[in-house]
Amino acid sequence: MELVTYRGVVYPVQCDVMGHMNVQHYIGAFDQAGWHLVAAIGYKPSWLKERNWGWADRRYEIDFVDELPVGSLFEVRSRFLKVGHTSLTTHHAMYNSEKGTLSAEITAVTILFDLVARKSTPLPPEMVEGAKAYLVEASV
Numbered sequence: 001m002e003l004v005t006y007r008g009v010v011y012p013v014q015c016d017v018m019g020h021m022n023v024q025h026y027i028g029a030f031d032q033a034g035w036h037l038v039a040a041i042g043y044k045p046s047w048l049k050e051r052n053w054g055w056a057d058r059r060y061e062i063d064f065v066d067e068l069p070v071g072s073l074f075e076v077r078s079r080f081l082k083v084g085h086t087s088l089t090t091h092h093a094m095y096n097s098e099k100g101t102l103s104a105e106i107t108a109v110t111i112l113f114d115l116v117a118r119k120s121t122p123l124p125p126e127m128v129e130g131a132k133a134y135l136v137e138a139s140v
Helices: 023-040 125-134
Strands: 003-009 053-064 073-083 087-096 101-114
Touching (some): 003 023, 023 053, 023 087, 023 125, 073 125
């Protein structure tokens, strides 16, 4: 199952010299979508301070499909592809809201990260179960 995890608009300051959204802003939107996706399965932002748990991205595979010029409205739809012991493999697809077309997509491997020990930590059981409820077959 996919969730809408982010909506945005392309501002002039986000565009490069060729007039479309620059790569760094695609990544920023995907990163914000990722936070909303893990929140949907039980991660709480308060855990940053309470448990010293954050997230560390380990791998990205990204495809840029169609440009998003200034003023474009877009949304990111996200899903889980794999649930590991300490990691989640996610897929995020960015769509041009007006045209309904795919603009970019990313597959990311992200680990739950102990901010004190500076290493991965096991996903809590409730998050594993929550992610499995949204798990879909990889098709990317």
